[in-house]
Amino acid sequence: MVEITHKGTWVKWSSLDARDKGWFVLSMAAALPFGLILAVPAGEWAYQLGHHLRSDGAPPDMRHFAAIVGSDVFRYAVIAGLICGTVSAAAWWRFSIRQDEMFNRIQNYALGQTGAWSLAGATAWWVLSLGGWTGPFLPGPFLAASLVLLCAFWFYAVARWA
Amino acid sequence: MGVTSRLHHLRHARSWTQADLARHVGVSRQTINSIETGRFEPSLSLALKLAALFGAPVEDIFALR
Numbered sequence: 001m002v003e004i005t006h007k008g009t010w011v012k013w014s015s016l017d018a019r020d021k022g023w024f025v026l027s028m029a030a031a032l033p034f035g036l037i038l039a040v041p042a043g044e045w046a047y048q049l050g051h052h053l054r055s056d057g058a059p060p061d062m063r064h065f066a067a068i069v070g071s072d073v074f075r076y077a078v079i080a081g082l083i084c085g086t087v088s089a090a091a092w093w094r095f096s097i098r099q100d101e102m103f104n105r106i107q108n109y110a111l112g113q114t115g116a117w118s119l120a121g122a123t124a125w126w127v128l129s130l131g132g133w134t135g136p137f138l139p140g141p142f143l144a145a146s147l148v149l150l151c152a153f154w155f156y157a158v159a160r161w162a
Numbered sequence: 163m164g165v166t167s168r169l170h171h172l173r174h175a176r177s178w179t180q181a182d183l184a185r186h187v188g189v190s191r192q193t194i195n196s197i198e199t200g201r202f203e204p205s206l207s208l209a210l211k212l213a214a215l216f217g218a219p220v221e222d223i224f225a226l227r
Contacts, residue, residue, distance in 0.1 A: 001184065001188075001189055001190035001191075001193070002190060003190050003191060003192040004192065015190060015191070015192075099190075100188065100189035100190050100193050101189065101193070101204070101205050101208060102189070102190065102192065102193040102196060102202055103190070105202075160201065161196055161201055161202045162192060162196060162201075162202075
């Protein structure tokens with residue numbers, strides 16, 4: 001049964017049996033290609049933000065980024081990344097169902113809170129956009145904010161129960 | 163309102179480590195530690211497993227704080 005260490009950022013390796021280790025390693029390894037795909041738009045946003053802060057409003061040159069995103073290699077890499085992400089999630093689910101109630105209470109709390117607050121945030125964004133208070137709904141920043149929330153609720157739950 | 167337990171006392175009476183007790187009821191050592199220190203309230207099924215293991219009623223092991 002897994003023991004959570006480093007305030008929720010890692011697990012005690014010796015607490016896992018061979019099957020736990022297999023699912024854990026598969027989940028982490030498959031998450032890497034998926035994370036690399038997500039890093040492309042994240043890099044674009046970071047570049048645009050950095051440019052905006054330094055450039056008096058001149059539009060950034062995004063031709064290199066457009067060439068990468070528009071390439072056939074990237075189009076197929078997105079499909080491969082999505083498959084890897086699905087494999088990672090499935091392996092994590094198999095890992096999770098082998099763990100005890102404290103691990104699952106922590107995980108369910110983090111996922112439940114993140115889901116509820118993300119739904120509330122998406123609803124608020126959409127309703128405000130009807131009145132012209134916000135721009136159109138952007139899934140990228142929304143996903144990034146949801147991931148930050150997930151980490152925050154996970155660390156809170158670990159501090160509370162583990 | 164939290165829950166207090168006599169788990170630590172009962173475990174020591176049998177000279178078990180937290181890992182020993184965890185193995186008996188199928189949870190992690192960390193979970194036993196969190197229950198003993200009052201941070202984690204076990205589910206009813208885990209409380210019943212512990213009660214059966216120690217041969218005591220649940221209310222002799224756990225009580226409302």
